[in-house]
Amino acid sequence: MKIDKLPKIFLDAAPVLDKLEEAGFEAYFVGGSVRDLILGHHIHDIDIATSAYPEEVKNLFVKTIDTGIKHGTVTVLYNGNSYEITTFRTESGYQDFRRPDHVTFVQNLSEDIKRRDFTINALAMNTRGEIIDFYDGLGDIDKQLIRAVGDPVQRFHEDALRMMRAVRFMSQLKFKLEDKTEQAILDNHLLLKNISIERIRDEFVKMGIGSNARTAFEVFLTTKLSEEVPHFAGKSKLLEVFPKLQFSPTEETSLWSIIIILLKLPNDKIHEFMRAWKNSNAMTDEVERVVSFFDILSEKTPSDYDLFKVGKTTLLNTIDVAHILGQPIDSKVLVDRYLALPIKSTDELVIDGRFLIQAGFKPGPQLGVILEEIKEKVVDGVLENNQDEISLYINKYL
Numbered sequence: 001m002k003i004d005k006l007p008k009i010f011l012d013a014a015p016v017l018d019k020l021e022e023a024g025f026e027a028y029f030v031g032g033s034v035r036d037l038i039l040g041h042h043i044h045d046i047d048i049a050t051s052a053y054p055e056e057v058k059n060l061f062v063k064t065i066d067t068g069i070k071h072g073t074v075t076v077l078y079n080g081n082s083y084e085i086t087t088f089r090t091e092s093g094y095q096d097f098r099r100p101d102h103v104t105f106v107q108n109l110s111e112d113i114k115r116r117d118f119t120i121n122a123l124a125m126n127t128r129g130e131i132i133d134f135y136d137g138l139g140d141i142d143k144q145l146i147r148a149v150g151d152p153v154q155r156f157h158e159d160a161l162r163m164m165r166a167v168r169f170m171s172q173l174k175f176k177l178e179d180k181t182e183q184a185i186l187d188n189h190l191l192l193k194n195i196s197i198e199r200i201r202d203e204f205v206k207m208g209i210g211s212n213a214r215t216a217f218e219v220f221l222t223t224k225l226s227e228e229v230p231h232f233a234g235k236s237k238l239l240e241v242f243p244k245l246q247f248s249p250t251e252e253t254s255l256w257s258i259i260i261i262l263l264k265l266p267n268d269k270i271h272e273f274m275r276a277w278k279n280s281n282a283m284t285d286e287v288e289r290v291v292s293f294f295d296i297l298s299e300k301t302p303s304d305y306d307l308f309k310v311g312k313t314t315l316l317n318t319i320d321v322a323h324i325l326g327q328p329i330d331s332k333v334l335v336d337r338y339l340a341l342p343i344k345s346t347d348e349l350v351i352d353g354r355f356l357i358q359a360g361f362k363p364g365p366q367l368g369v370i371l372e373e374i375k376e377k378v379v380d381g382v383l384e385n386n387q388d389e390i391s392l393y394i395n396k397y398l
C-alpha cells in the first residue's frame with residue numbers, strides 16, 4: 001500500500017528521515033502515527049525508528065535531547081518540531097522498570113517490528129508513503145481488530161502494560177479484541193502487578209474516557225485486569241454497573257468520581273483511593289468536592305449557598321457525573337440558579353473584616369462567623385450586597 005499525499009506533519013518530518021538515509025542509515029515512521037494516518041485520525045506526534053545508534057543520530061543533527069539514550073531514544077529538534085528517534089531494538093525498550101539497562105539493538109526493521117505490541121501498531125512507512133506491513137496490521141485495521149504481534153503471551157511478558165493498552169485501544173478506536181489476545185490477557189493478568197501505578201493509571205484513564213469505554217471496561221473486568229489495580233480487587237460486582245451506564249465519561253474528573261461512587265467508598269476513603277492511584281493533589285481535591293456535592297444533589301435540592309460554596313467548575317463537573325449516572329436532576333435549573341446568584345465569590349462581597357472593625361467590631365474569631373453569616377444572607381438574597389444595607393443589618397450585634 002502507498003499513501004499518495006502525505007499530511008503536512010509527515011512532510012515536515014521527511015527531511016529528518018532523508019538526512020538519516022543520506023548518511024547510510026534506514027529510517028521509518030512507526031507506531032501510532034502510521035496507524036492514525038490510515039485511520040484518518042488526528043496525528044499528535046511522530047515516532048521514527050532507525051538503524052542509526054543514538055550517538056550517530058546525535059552527530060547528524062544540531063539540536064538533540066537525550067530523552068532515553070539507554071532505550072535508544074533521542075529527541076531531535078528540527079524546524080521548530082520535535083521528533084523521537086529510536087534505534088531499532090528488541091523488547092527491553094518498552095520500559096521494563098526492573099531491567100532499565102536491558103536493551104538490545106537490532107539490525108533491521110523487521111526485528112524491531114516483531115517485538116511491537118499490536119499489529120495495528122506494527123506498521124512502518126517510508127518518506128515515499130509506502131507502508132511496510134509485516135503482520136497484516138492493515139487487514140486488522142480493516143477488521144477493526146486489536147491483535148498481538150506473534151505470540152501474545154510473549155508480548156505481554158515483555159511488557160505487561162500492553163494488556164492495559166489493549167483495552168485502552170479498544171476504547172479509543174472502538175476496535176474488538178482478537179480472541180487469542182484476550183485469552184492471553186486473562187491467563188496473564190497477574191503480570192500487571194509488576195507495572196508501576198502511574199503507567200497503569202495513564203492507560204486506565206485513556207480507556208475510561210475513550211469513545212468505547214463501556215465495552216472496553218467490560219473486557220477490563222472479564223479478563224481480571226481489574227483485580228490487579230488499586231482498590232478494585234473483589235469489587236467486580238459493583239464495577240459491572242459501568243458498562244451498563246447510559247453514557248460514559250469524557251472527562252478524567254468525571255471518570256474518577258463515577259468509579260468512587262460505584263465503589264461506594266465512604267468520603268474519608270476517597271483521599272486514600274486517589275493517592276493509591278498516584279493522582280495529583282489537584283485531581284484528588286476536585287474529585288472529593290464533586291463526590292460530596294453529588295451526595296448533596298442526591299439527597300436534596302441544594303440551597304443557593306450550597307451552589308455558591310461549590311462554585312461553577314465543581315457544579316458543572318457534578319452535573320456531568322449525575323448525568324452519566326442517570327441521576328434525575330434538572331441541570332438547566334441548577335446552572336441558571338448559579339448564574340443568578342448575587343455574588344459568585346467572596347471577593348465580590350462589598351465588605352470585609354476591616355469594614356467590620358471600622359464599624360466597631362473587636363478583631364477575633366467572632367468576626368469570621370459574622371462575615372460568613374453576612375455572606376450567606378447576601379447569597380440567599382435576604383440581604384443586599386450594599387454597604388449601607390449591611391451596616392444596618394450588623395447594628396444588631398453592636
Ligand SMILES: Nc1ccn([C@@H]2O[C@H](COP(=O)(O)OP(=O)(O)OP(=O)(O)O)[C@@H](O)[C@H]2O)c(=O)n1
Pocket residue numbers: 030031032033047094115116117118121122159161162165
Ligand atoms: N508497551 C508498548 C508501548 C509502545 N509500543 C510500540 O511503540 C509505539 C509508540 O508507543 P506509544 O506512543 O506509547 O503508543 P501509540 O501506539 O503511538 O499510541 P498513542 O496514539 O497513544 O501515542 C506503539 O505504536 C508500539 O509500536 C509497544 O510495542 N509496546
Ligand SMILES: [Mg+2]
Pocket residue numbers: 031032033045047
Ligand atoms: Mg505515540
